[in-house]
Amino acid sequence: MSRTSMVGDSSSWSTALVKISPYTFSAIGIAIAIGVSVLGAAWGIYITGSSLIGAAIKAPRITSKNLISVIFCEAVAIYGVIVAIILQTKLESVPSSQIYAPESLRAGYAIFASGIIVGFANLVCGLCVGIIGSSCALSDAQNSSLFVKILVIEIFGSALGLFGVIVGIIMSAQATWPAK
Amino acid sequence: MYGFEAMTFNIHGGYLEAIVRGHRAGLLTAADYNNLCQCETLDDIKMHLSATEYGPYLQNEPSPLHTTTIVEKCTLKLVDEYKHMLCQATEPLSTFLEYITLRWNMAAQMVGLLQYVSWDVSRTLFRCCGDAVLLTGLFGSDSQRKTNILTASFRYGHMIDNVVLIVTGTLHERDVQELLEKCHPLGMFDSIATLAVAQNMRELYRLVLVDTPLAPYFSECITSEDLDDMNIEIMRNTLYKAYLEDFYKFCQKLGGATAEIMSDLLAFEADRRAVNITINSIGTELTRDDRRKLYSNFGLLYPYGHEELAVCEDIDQVRGAMEKYPPYQSIFSKLSYGESQMLDKAFYEEEVKRLCLAFEQQVCTGYRGHPFFS
Numbered sequence: 001m002s003r004t005s006m007v008g009d010s011s012s013w014s015t016a017l018v019k020i021s022p023y024t025f026s027a028i029g030i031a032i033a034i035g036v037s038v039l040g041a042a043w044g045i046y047i048t049g050s051s052l053i054g055a056a057i058k059a060p061r062i063t064s065k066n067l068i069s070v071i072f073c074e075a076v077a078i079y080g081v082i083v084a085i086i087l088q089t090k091l092e093s094v095p096s097s098q099i100y101a102p103e104s105l106r107a108g109y110a111i112f113a114s115g116i117i118v119g120f121a122n123l124v125c126g127l128c129v130g131i132i133g134s135s136c137a138l139s140d141a142q143n144s145s146l147f148v149k150i151l152v153i154e155i156f157g158s159a160l161g162l163f164g165v166i167v168g169i170i171m172s173a174q175a176t177w178p179a180k
Numbered sequence: 181m182y183g184f185e186a187m188t189f190n191i192h193g194g195y196l197e198a199i200v201r202g203h204r205a206g207l208l209t210a211a212d213y214n215n216l217c218q219c220e221t222l223d224d225i226k227m228h229l230s231a232t233e234y235g236p237y238l239q240n241e242p243s244p245l246h247t248t249t250i251v252e253k254c255t256l257k258l259v260d261e262y263k264h265m266l267c268q269a270t271e272p273l274s275t276f277l278e279y280i281t282l283r284w285n286m287a288a289q290m291v292g293l294l295q296y297v298s299w300d301v302s303r304t305l306f307r308c309c310g311d312a313v314l315l316t317g318l319f320g321s322d323s324q325r326k327t328n329i330l331t332a333s334f335r336y337g338h339m340i341d342n343v344v345l346i347v348t349g350t351l352h353e354r355d356v357q358e359l360l361e362k363c364h365p366l367g368m369f370d371s372i373a374t375l376a377v378a379q380n381m382r383e384l385y386r387l388v389l390v391d392t393p394l395a396p397y398f399s400e401c402i403t404s405e406d407l408d409d410m411n412i413e414i415m416r417n418t419l420y421k422a423y424l425e426d427f428y429k430f431c432q433k434l435g436g437a438t439a440e441i442m443s444d445l446l447a448f449e450a451d452r453r454a455v456n457i458t459i460n461s462i463g464t465e466l467t468r469d470d471r472r473k474l475y476s477n478f479g480l481l482y483p484y485g486h487e488e489l490a491v492c493e494d495i496d497q498v499r500g501a502m503e504k505y506p507p508y509q510s511i512f513s514k515l516s517y518g519e520s521q522m523l524d525k526a527f528y529e530e531e532v533k534r535l536c537l538a539f540e541q542q543v544c545t546g547y548r549g550h551p552f553f554s
Contacts, residue, residue: 054194
């Protein structure tokens with residue numbers, strides 16, 4: 001029985017947790033992967049965009065170069081989409097006798113964790129790139145030699161989202177459902 | 181939370197912050213001032229200014245130019261930019277902007293001094309345009325980005341100046357239209373012309389001021405005495421004191437970086453006014469108690485410095501009182517004994533320095549207010 005094999009003592013909370021279907025966890029993980037990533041991307045874009053618009057009034061030359069900041073934020077949303085698609089291809093159906101088998105639970109948790117990793121890493125990455133992008137636009141408007149230097153900071157910031165995606169994909173590779 | 185404002189600041193303040201920083205780029209630089217120094221006539225000035233941000237405002241003026249025209253147009257630029265910001269601002273930023281007072285007496289000074297064009301044109305222009313520049317350049321106050329918009333405060337000081345201008349002018353029997361033209365545009369409000377009819381302060385309040393935003397500041401100075409020069413000055417100072425305290429409380433309420441930066445600036449302003457009131461009232465019939473009533477109740481000098489200043493009878497005693505406070509000691513050490521003309525300039529330089537420092541903080545509302553606050 002899953003209960004005795006999964007938990008040492010018979011606490012009712014742990015029983016409740018292991019009785020939740022792994023597909024629930026998977027679905028929530030996939031939702032978080034895309035939803036929270038897009039939240040981060042949108043947050044970053046509005047932070048950058050509002051400063052960019054205002055600064056471009058007095059210094060119109062900055063608009064085309066500073067769209068890169070917006071693109072970096074957008075990349076974060078794309079990471080979320082990619083991972084969500086990858087995760088949903090990992091879903092397989094198992095016969096009902098196997099739904100609460102340890103391996104199914106493990107697969108479910110792996111997809112859930114992958115989704116959380118990617119979602120929250122992209123959230124903070126989007127925020128980071130957005131704030132840096134706003135400062136980049138404002139500094140570029142004053143002194144155009146600063147643009148490239150601040151762009152380097154932004155590149156480091158966008159690497160954070162990439163780390164999240166890499167770890168998330170590695171996690172999801174472990175999502176092997178039990179054989180039928 | 182202090183430190184995380186950057187996440188939500190841009191919702192309300194991002195656009196305005198960027199505009200303010202853009203204005204900063206349009207400030208006149210030292211190179212511009214050097215060019216202006218070498219001008220011989222007003223047309224040369226116009227030519228040099230046409231390459232700066234003031235160009236579009238001056239280009240349609242026919243020669244011969246008057247000094248008042250230049251001042252008017254430069255002020256107009258400031259007013260336009262201020263109004264744009266006021267329109268885009270949300271609360272509490274718009275209230276903040278309305279609080280910012282800008283004592284714009286430069287225009288009057290410039291008119292007087294520019295009559296001597298060959299004499300240090302640069303200095304007068306600096307004081308005129310420099311303030312305009314500071315006004316447009318310094319943006320934002322406090323770290324609360326969403327409260328960045330210091331629109332409202334800006335106008336109250338000008339309103340106070342306009343009210344006093346019209347009342348004084350009426351007292352000296354000048355024409356109302358002429359006075360209205362001299363009023364600063366940012367301090368205009370409806371029914372300002374009816375100020376000329378009032379005979380004493382109670383009427384002034386009842387007829388005109390009760391509908392304006394200045395009404396709460398009048399509770400301290402309503403008397404039934406007739407308006408004369410002395411009372412008008414006392415009224416101006418009492419109003420200004422009430423306004424400064426109100427602004428200070430408002431900034432404290434906003435909290436965060438705004439409170440920090442604006443408290444420093446307002447405290448300096450309050451102290452500067454205390455010193456000016458003291459020096460100007462030496463030798464007049466203003467009693468010590470009256471003088472003490474005009475000092476604000478915040479600032480570095482409150483309350484012990486005020487006690488000392490209230491009993492001062494000459495400049496050296498003022499100097500003695502102020503030298504106990506390190507920031508003001510450095511100002512007074514630049515003056516030799518017995519000299520009070522340079523005090524104004526020294527205070528002005530200190531104020532500009534503090535405003536520039538406040539500008540350096542990025543995500544603050546405070547940096548919005550500084551230019552206007554000067």
